[in-house]
Amino acid sequence: MLSSVISTLFTMRFIQAIIRMSTPILFAALGAFVAASTGIGNIAIESIMTFAALTGVLGSYLFNNAVVGVLFGLVIGILTALLITFFSMKLGADAFLIMIALNTFADSVAIFVLYQITGDKGTTASLTTPILYTWDIPIIKDIPILGEILSGQYVLTYLCWLIIIVLFIVIYKTPLGMRMRACGLNADAARTAGINVERLQVLSLILSGVFAALGGVYLSLNYLKIFSKGMVSGQGWMGVAANGIANGNYWSLVLSAVIFAVFRAVSIIFSSNSAFPTDLVGAIPYFSVFVILTVVSIVNYYRVKRGKVEEN
Amino acid sequence: MTENKNKASLKSVLSISNPKVFDAVKMMISILIALAITFVVLCLVSSNPVNAMITILTGPLSKTRYIGAVIESFIPYAFAGLAAGVLFSAGAFNLGAEGIFILSGAVVTAIAITPVTTSPVLHPILCFLGAMIFGGVLMILPSFLKAKFGTNEMVVSLMLNSIYAGIAAYVVRTFLGTLKRGGNSSKDYLATAKIPYLYQPLRITACFFLLIAVTIILYLVMKKSRLGYQIRLAGSNPRFAEYSGISAFKLAISTAAIAGVLSGMGAATCLLTQTTFYTPSQSLVGIGFSGMLLSMLGRNNPIGIVIAAFMIKYLEQGTAVLYFVDTSVPSEIVAIVEGIIIMLISSQHFLRKFRERRLLKEGLEEHAE
Numbered sequence: 100m101l102s103s104v105i106s107t108l109f110t111m112r113f114i115q116a117i118i119r120m121s122t123p124i125l126f127a128a129l130g131a132f133v134a135a136s137t138g139i140g141n142i143a144i145e146s147i148m149t150f151a152a153l154t155g156v157l158g159s160y161l162f163n164n165a166v167v168g169v170l171f172g173l174v175i176g177i178l179t180a181l182l183i184t185f186f187s188m189k190l191g192a193d194a195f196l197i198m199i200a201l202n203t204f205a206d207s208v209a210i211f212v213l214y215q216i217t218g219d220k221g222t223t224a225s226l227t228t229p230i231l232y233t234w235d236i237p238i239i240k241d242i243p244i245l246g247e248i249l250s251g252q253y254v255l256t257y258l259c260w261l262i263i264i265v266l267f268i269v270i271y272k273t274p275l276g277m278r279m280r281a282c283g284l285n286a287d288a289a290r291t292a293g294i295n296v297e298r299l300q301v302l303s304l305i306l307s308g309v310f311a312a313l314g315g316v317y318l319s320l321n322y323l324k325i326f327s328k329g330m331v332s333g334q335g336w337m338g339v340a341a342n343g344i345a346n347g348n349y350w351s352l353v354l355s356a357v358i359f360a361v362f363r364a365v366s367i368i369f370s371s372n373s374a375f376p377t378d379l380v381g382a383i384p385y386f387s388v389f390v391i392l393t394v395v396s397i398v399n400y401y402r403v404k405r406g407k408v409e410e411n
Numbered sequence: 412m413t414e415n416k417n418k419a420s421l422k423s424v425l426s427i428s429n430p431k432v433f434d435a436v437k438m439m440i441s442i443l444i445a446l447a448i449t450f451v452v453l454c455l456v457s458s459n460p461v462n463a464m465i466t467i468l469t470g471p472l473s474k475t476r477y478i479g480a481v482i483e484s485f486i487p488y489a490f491a492g493l494a495a496g497v498l499f500s501a502g503a504f505n506l507g508a509e510g511i512f513i514l515s516g517a518v519v520t521a522i523a524i525t526p527v528t529t530s531p532v533l534h535p536i537l538c539f540l541g542a543m544i545f546g547g548v549l550m551i552l553p554s555f556l557k558a559k560f561g562t563n564e565m566v567v568s569l570m571l572n573s574i575y576a577g578i579a580a581y582v583v584r585t586f587l588g589t590l591k592r593g594g595n596s597s598k599d600y601l602a603t604a605k606i607p608y609l610y611q612p613l614r615i616t617a618c619f620f621l622l623i624a625v626t627i628i629l630y631l632v633m634k635k636s637r638l639g640y641q642i643r644l645a646g647s648n649p650r651f652a653e654y655s656g657i658s659a660f661k662l663a664i665s666t667a668a669i670a671g672v673l674s675g676m677g678a679a680t681c682l683l684t685q686t687t688f689y690t691p692s693q694s695l696v697g698i699g700f701s702g703m704l705l706s707m708l709g710r711n712n713p714i715g716i717v718i719a720a721f722m723i724k725y726l727e728q729g730t731a732v733l734y735f736v737d738t739s740v741p742s743e744i745v746a747i748v749e750g751i752i753i754m755l756i757s758s759q760h761f762l763r764k765f766r767e768r769r770l771l772k773e774g775l776e777e778h779a780e
Binding site: 189193197203210215333343382392 | 456504506556559560561562563565566567569570571573574576577578580581584585700701703704707739741743744745746747749750753754757758759760761763
């Protein structure tokens with residue numbers, strides 16, 4: 100029983116599944132990271148993904164074109180980010196409260212819209228929507244093992260990898276990235292050095308909204324091919340958790356997101372085997388986030404503490 | 412002379428410069444804006460928006476049992492709001508009430524289906540105690556990790572919500588379940604565990620009075636006691652609280668414990684009055700999360716939170732009444748109202764210009780006198 104599950108862990112299909120599943124978590128993690136780089140904790144990723152997933156399907160349905168759907172999702176991601184900045188920067192509200200409120204009623208708003216358009220409160224299954232395609236990379240697809248893994252993924256997955264590389268270069272190798280990180284490290288010092296902190300923070304929040312929205316449209320236009328209630332199921336929060344674990348280290352951000360995806364994939368394999376209790380198996384990804392986050396913070400705590408002791 | 416003075420003091424009490432009056436005015440205007448936006452939404456979706464609006468606002472008053480439904484259903488939400496209010500007052504972003512509700516629901520169920528006692532008074536009390544102790548202990552975990560190791564309590568508590576939901580579903584299915592109802596629900600509660608109605612038409616139970624008592628006690632604790640002062644201080648200015656010798660660690664643990672106890676209480680009130688069995692994937696889902704919104708609506712004030720809970724449940728009942736005649740408006744529209752009000756009242760600068768202008772004018776008038 101267990102051996103049959105374990106044997107599926109080392110197949111090509113499992114690695115492909117991890118690549119597929121890590122995409123939305125990576126997008127969410129990038130969103131959390133880019134906002135955090137200028138010192139903003141964007142915890143509204145989950146709700147932006149929900150909004151974008153729904154509007155993505157609707158845009159694709161209305162214009163019979165999946166690319167328009169993606170644009171719809173991006174627009175709603177940017178609008179949500181602007182809504183947050185409007186309330187927190189212009190009206191002086193606590194950004195955390197605004198974002199918690201957004202997350203809490205995102206599902207209700209999505210259901211309201213869904214019901215108006217489809218007459219159904221659960222999914223967009225009744226709408227026939229064009230979806231985004233997979234992409235076979237010309238030469239790589241013929242390489243035996245590598246081709247099977249790298250080729251034939253969804254287009255947004257390739258975009259995700261591209262963004263990972265580009266964002267790394269922008270944040271760590273360009274003046275703009277340096278300025279953004281300066282805002283995150285010490286906003287007052289950055290301001291003294293003549294950096295327009297507020298403008299960079301708005302920019303990073305918009306970028307964060309864009310990445311989160313890409314994660315959302317990936318779910319509804321690539322991965323599951325419909326919008327369904329509660330489909331984001333904590334993947335946005337996994338991105339936020341990955342950012343918390345990484346603590347400013349870019350590659351451990353990417354690694355944590357992939358690890359969370361591995362646990363999601365494991366959970367799905369276990370739940371397809373009736374010998375394991377589905378209720379508990381379904382909680383594996385969340386449990387992995389909880390354990391990893393807690394262990395990392397405990398290790399950091401003792402590292403700092405020991406450092407202090409040595410200083411004395 | 413005295414008359415003049417009295418007049419002046421009355422004027423200053425009612426004037427916009429009084430922060431309490433300003434808050435009330437701001438709340439009113441926020442509600443009006445939210446209702447106006449709701450009306451616009453209704454115009455888009457409903458064929459008869461004016462009627463729909465009137466039904467949402469007055470529908471629950473049309474029949475006694477509608478008001479009864481509001482009174483019965485708002486109680487657990489009010490408890491969830493109180494729990495969130497305590498945590499938010501202390502500046503703790505522990506969002507774990509949702510999971511505590513669902514898991515302590517399983518505890519209530521375990522006690523309610525076991526013939527531990529034949530007394531119809533003692534049995535519900537045991538259910539309550541079980542849920543309260545359990546909730547109080549479990550709620551501490553994220554706050555402990557945050558206070559001791561600096562772990563992100565928001566992410567931890569959200570992950571725990573999903574974990575607790577999984578555990579509750581597993582426990583109910585495996586140990587408390589019955590093959591009836593698709594295997595997802597528990598056995599029926601024993602008659603002794605149920606809380607009877609004191610006044611059937613309005614569905615008033617002892618839980619109603621429990622809520623009032625808890626609200627008053629919590630209000631007094633938060634506003635008048637040493638602990639409440641420390642909690643609010645830690646929430647508004649954590650560094651000052653630390654320098655004045657308040658132990659942030661102890662405070663985090665005690666606020667989490669209070670919130671957990673309140674959540675457990677809320678779960679018990681819901682299950683022992685509104686249902687006869689427990690379905691973890693349905694019965695208590697969403698109450699803990701709604702509590703956070705209610706706490707923001709009530710501005711962390713226990714009495715405000717209870718009023719907010721009643722108001723929101725009233726509006727939901729209004730949409731339910733509307734649904735009988737007009738199926739184009741689902742109850743989720745209440746979330747839109749709620750969201751707009753929350754965003755506006757938590758905006759410090761909203762109406763600030765208006766207030767400043769009034770203050771300036773008043774100051775000039777006074778000067779002229």
